[in-house]
Every structure is written in C-alpha cells, then in structure tokens.
Amino acid sequence: MDCDVVVVGGGLVGLAQARALAPSGLAVTLIDSASPPPEPSPLPSLAPEEESVGGWDARVYAISPGNAALLSELGVWPSLDFSRVASVERMEVYGDDGASRIVFSAYEAGRAELAFIVEGRQLQRALESALAGQAGLDWRRPALPADLVWASDRVVLSLEGGEAIEARLVIGADGADSWVRRQADIGVSEKSYRQRAVVANFRCERPHRNTAFQWFRDDGVLALLPLPGNHVSLVWSTWDEHAAELACLGPEALAGRVEQACRGALGQLAQVTPPLAFPLRLVKVKALVAPRVALVGDAAHVIHPLAGQGVNLGFQDVRLLAGVLRERGPVADCGDYFLLRRYERARREDVALMQLATDGLARLFSARTCGVGWLRNAGLRLTNAIAPVKTLLVQHALKDGCPTVP
Structure with a gap:
C-alpha cells in the first residue's frame, strides 16, 4: 500500500478531512488540483474603515x-x-x-x-497552514485523478501523468460534480x-x-x-x-x-x-458510502444557501468520518464497508432533514x-x-x- 486513505479534493472540506485524520494513525494522501502559491503571504490586516476593492473576499x-x-x-x-x-x-x-x-x-x-x-480565502489559507508538515501526509498538488480501480482489499487511483496510488479507502471531497462519486457509480438526483x-x-x-x-x-x-x-x-x-x-x-x-x-x-x-x-441546485446522493469509498461535503450533499448550512454540513461530515476511522477498534481495514456504514448511519438523518427543510423553504418562499x-x-x-x-x-x-x- 502507498497509503491508507486518499482524500480527493483540496477545498475547505477536503483540507479539513485530511487534517482531521492526523490523530488516526493512518497514512493519508491528499489529491489537490490547485497549485501551491509560489510565496504564501498573509492577508493584509484591515482597519475597520478599510474600503479597498481588493481588500475583502466576496465569498x-x-x-x-x-x-x-x-x-x-x-x-x-x-x-x-x-x-x-x-x-x-x-x-x-x-x-x-x-x-x-x-x-x-x-x-x-x-x-x-x-x-x-x-x-473563504482566509479559511483556506489557515487550513493549508495547519496541514504543512503534518506527519503521515503526502500532499500531491497540482494533481488530477484519471482512473479508479477496485480490488478486494484495496483501490488503485491513477493520476493524470500515469502514477498509480494504492490505498484502502478513497474519500471524495471533490465538490458537487464529484469525480469520485461517478467512479463509484453512486446514484444522484439533482434539481436546479x-x-x-x-x-x-x-x-x-x-x-x-x-x-x-x-x-x-x-x-x-x-x-x-x-x-x-x-x-x-x-x-x-x-x-x-x-x-x-x-x-x-x-x-x-x-x-x-x-x-x-x-x-x-x-x-x-x-x-x-x-x-x-x-x-x-439541490443534490441528493443515493448513498454516502460504497465499497472503499466515502463522500463528504458537496460531493455528499448540496443544499440551498438560505440557511447558511452548506460548509457546516461538510465539516460535520469531517468530524463524524474522522471519528469512525479513529475509533475503528479491532477493524484494521479502514476501507471496510461495514465500518463506513457507521458513518453513513450517523449522517443520513441530519443531512436528509436539512435538505428537506431548506428545499421546503426555498419552494415555499418562491411560490406565488x-x-x-x-x-x-x-x-x-x-x-x-x-x-x-x-x-x-x-x-x-x-x-x-x-x-x-x-
């Protein structure tokens, strides 16, 4: 095995997931499509009266x-x-x-x-800074996944350029149009x-x-x-x-x-x-896990932003999945399907209720x-x-x- 866990996606939730796995003792590879900044520089400290157009992040x-x-x-x-x-x-x-x-x-x-x-820009930088030098982390960037093949005891993730990584588990944190979700053939329903x-x-x-x-x-x-x-x-x-x-x-x-x-x-x-x-749009997945695959963040659910819940749901995914993998007890294989089902059972109800509430509100307040x-x-x-x-x-x-x- 090249590693225990591959996290695909270098956004807020993917970075948080890689960081949350640090205490688990698992070797983690993070696949991030973004190039590292050539010279990471701190954001300017803004006085309350600051009005610079370039000073604030709109997101x-x-x-x-x-x-x-x-x-x-x-x-x-x-x-x-x-x-x-x-x-x-x-x-x-x-x-x-x-x-x-x-x-x-x-x-x-x-x-x-x-x-x-x-x-968003400040949160991204803080997560990247926390990951710098993390023991057991192999951060590949820029890197793009090309193929995913399953074996009985592992998955083989091929990158563009030909390199292959063997792991026990793949975590899809790669957004609403998740490549990992498609490769795992996890069904999805969408509504614009x-x-x-x-x-x-x-x-x-x-x-x-x-x-x-x-x-x-x-x-x-x-x-x-x-x-x-x-x-x-x-x-x-x-x-x-x-x-x-x-x-x-x-x-x-x-x-x-x-x-x-x-x-x-x-x-x-x-x-x-x-x-x-x-x-x-509203995105509902048929399952949060598949054999040797788990989904977090927008790869697992997308909701209307009227309640400000999107990234918060993703961070709760991170907390629960990291906890399941950290407290796996005698289960040595972190990609074991029945282990991953603990995560799905822990998240399914909360996610479904939030999707129901936000979608219902969006329809109620748009009805004429x-x-x-x-x-x-x-x-x-x-x-x-x-x-x-x-x-x-x-x-x-x-x-x-x-x-x-x-």
Whole structure:
C-alpha cells in the first residue's frame, strides 16, 4: 500500500478531512488540483474603515460555534486573523409583507454568538497552514485523478501523468460534480432552482451591531451578513434572469438596488467588491458510502444557501468520518464497508432533514400561489412568538450553522 486513505479534493472540506485524520494513525494522501502559491503571504490586516476593492473576499461562510470548536481542535481556528472575522450575535428574518419577522438572539440563548462570518480565502489559507508538515501526509498538488480501480482489499487511483496510488479507502471531497462519486457509480438526483446566489461586500452607513439580516422576497432571499467594522456581505439568492441583471449593474446602481430591497435597514451602502454569481441546485446522493469509498461535503450533499448550512454540513461530515476511522477498534481495514456504514448511519438523518427543510423553504418562499404569502408570513410571526421553538432552532444552529426558519 502507498497509503491508507486518499482524500480527493483540496477545498475547505477536503483540507479539513485530511487534517482531521492526523490523530488516526493512518497514512493519508491528499489529491489537490490547485497549485501551491509560489510565496504564501498573509492577508493584509484591515482597519475597520478599510474600503479597498481588493481588500475583502466576496465569498464568506457562516461558521457555527460547533464547527469553530472542530476547527480549533484541528489547529486551524486560532491561526485566523480575527480582525477579519465578525461574530453574529443576533439574526433578524423578515417576511415579504414588511411586518412579519422572527428574531434570534445569542444573548437570549445564553451564548456569546450564533455564528462567525469568515472569508473563504482566509479559511483556506489557515487550513493549508495547519496541514504543512503534518506527519503521515503526502500532499500531491497540482494533481488530477484519471482512473479508479477496485480490488478486494484495496483501490488503485491513477493520476493524470500515469502514477498509480494504492490505498484502502478513497474519500471524495471533490465538490458537487464529484469525480469520485461517478467512479463509484453512486446514484444522484439533482434539481436546479433556476436561481443564482449573487454575492458582494458593502460598506454601510449605519452600524450592523453584529446582526445578520435576511429578507424573504418575491424575487428571492436576500441576506446581509456582518463583517468587521461597518461592512456587510450580501448573499442574494434570486432567479437566473434577475441575478444576471444584478451582476451587470455598476457599483452605485447595485448598492441602490440592495438598499431598496432591504428597506434601508443599514442606511446608504457603498460597494467594495465586485459581484459574483453562483448557480443554486439541490443534490441528493443515493448513498454516502460504497465499497472503499466515502463522500463528504458537496460531493455528499448540496443544499440551498438560505440557511447558511452548506460548509457546516461538510465539516460535520469531517468530524463524524474522522471519528469512525479513529475509533475503528479491532477493524484494521479502514476501507471496510461495514465500518463506513457507521458513518453513513450517523449522517443520513441530519443531512436528509436539512435538505428537506431548506428545499421546503426555498419552494415555499418562491411560490406565488394566492394565499401562500399570507401563510408563510403567519408562520414567521407564530414561530417568533413561541419561545421553545426558537430555542430548539438556536440549539441546532450552534452545532451546524445559522438558524433555519421552519
């Protein structure tokens, strides 16, 4: 054997998975398609009034306290530059009638925060730094897989260029269009929402007070997430045609459109990063594991971003799979199918419930049938009035991500 485990995918979840396997005693090979930076340099430390267009990363993630604890265990979280990290202490969710809302408060839940907003670029660099010099890790980059062949006691992964790697287990952390998943012939069902998430960052006139805002509108779901200083990150999940229109607007026009859509909640906005747009879809896999294969992150599930749960689900995959492999007891073969089924059983229910909730919300708030608008706004008001329900939602959020409105 060249190694025990091959992790395919060098994104956030793949890097975290390789790092989480360090205490397991398993030899790990990480296949990463990205080239290493020639001279890794620290991100500039930003003053609160920083407005540089190139200073902020437009792609940010809401990391739950539970997953922040996981990243701390992996030696990743302490290395972040916390002058670039904002905490979410309060969340306000509004219906499309201008009056219905639900409010989540970390203070009422007896916690310091509901989530942390972290730039994707900074999180990626912190994970890469934690992996540098990890014992038992062979990091191949840039490298692309070409073929995967199964034997009774191993898999043989061939790379472009001809090199072959023998391992007991392959972990697919290679995204929504997973190559590993296709090679393992794991069935998948997909549904396009015919929407895109438009993301950009803005400086705001009024302080956000570490509050995340979300509006359910006829044209989609608009969220403003707090960044350090008077800055916010926009995530506007909207129809493809509307997203294309927004992405083509100039800075002042886009800022004005967002101001109008959020009813001036944060005063005048000024764009500080150009908008990007990402297609939205629902991906359900028939199985999370196959003989000598396990899937994590977007390779295992893709959901609508309205609850901020995507990467949090992936990090929970990492935690559970690493735990199963670390505590495998007398099972010497880390690719044993019945061992991998423990991971699948541990994750299947949580993933299915989150897919059901986010897909249901996406359909409910995009429906234009007469009476549906009244029903969803009434649901917001009712949930806001029932304290035990709000407490349960916050408790779930502290583990996985931002609260999900029922």
